[in-house]
Amino acid sequence: KYAIALPDIKREAFTSDGMVVYNAKAASYTDFSYKYSGSMDVMKTIVNREYLWNAVRVKGGAYGAGMGITRNGNVFMYSYRDPNISYTYNCYNGVGGFLKSFNCDKKLLDRYIIGTVSILDRPKSMAVRAKEALTRYILGIDRDTLLRERAEILDTDIEKVKQYTKLFDELAKIDYICTVGSRSLIAKTDTDFERVVPLIK
Numbered sequence: 658k659y660a661i662a663l664p665d666i667k668r669e670a671f672t673s674d675g676m677v678v679y680n681a682k683a684a685s686y687t688d689f690s691y692k693y694s695g696s697m698d699v700m701k702t703i704v705n706r707e708y709l710w711n712a713v714r715v716k717g718g719a720y721g722a723g724m725g726i727t728r729n730g731n732v733f734m735y736s737y738r739d740p741n742i743s744y745t746y747n748c749y750n751g752v753g754g755f756l757k758s759f760n761c762d763k764k765l766l767d768r769y770i771i772g773t774v775s776i777l778d779r780p781k782s783m784a785v786r787a788k789e790a791l792t793r794y795i796l797g798i799d800r801d802t803l804l805r806e807r808a809e810i811l812d813t814d815i816e817k818v819k820q821y822t823k824l825f826d827e828l829a830k831i832d833y834i835c836t837v838g839s840r841s842l843i844a845k846t847d848t849d850f851e852r853v854v855p856l857i858k
Contacts, residue, residue, distance in 0.1 A: 695809030
């Protein structure tokens, strides 16, 4: 029997006999009047490569970490095989500060833009292409939408990246978090979980 996440719990943890944890934080950017834009993907590339990788992976020792943004309004950050809990959540809450101080020249920004576009243009199997086509059909994403988003990616400048500083400052005040893993790490953390239950009962 597996534990079930409860919708009215904001901060919860699921314990296991593992030695590491998986930490996630999520929210809706539409709650702060932001709309999806291709420039968000460039910002995501920068945050993943320049901030979360260094802070959570290199300094924190997690096996991996990243951030994702979806068209329907979700923004989330995650780590896996992570030896930390509070430290990692503090890193998530520091994204706004990172964006505020981030600067780069046009040559480097172009590299981030190319890296973002390369994800869209990488070769895909027929199965993946069919899945994407079905998803776009269900969500009502047409060719014009995709072309507009690509244009937004290519038109991204440093100011458009930094405009998301306020969004992440607001997200830092929200505690929709979940940790899964090591019982001993969860017991020792100073993160204030509302609910801590075994992953498997």
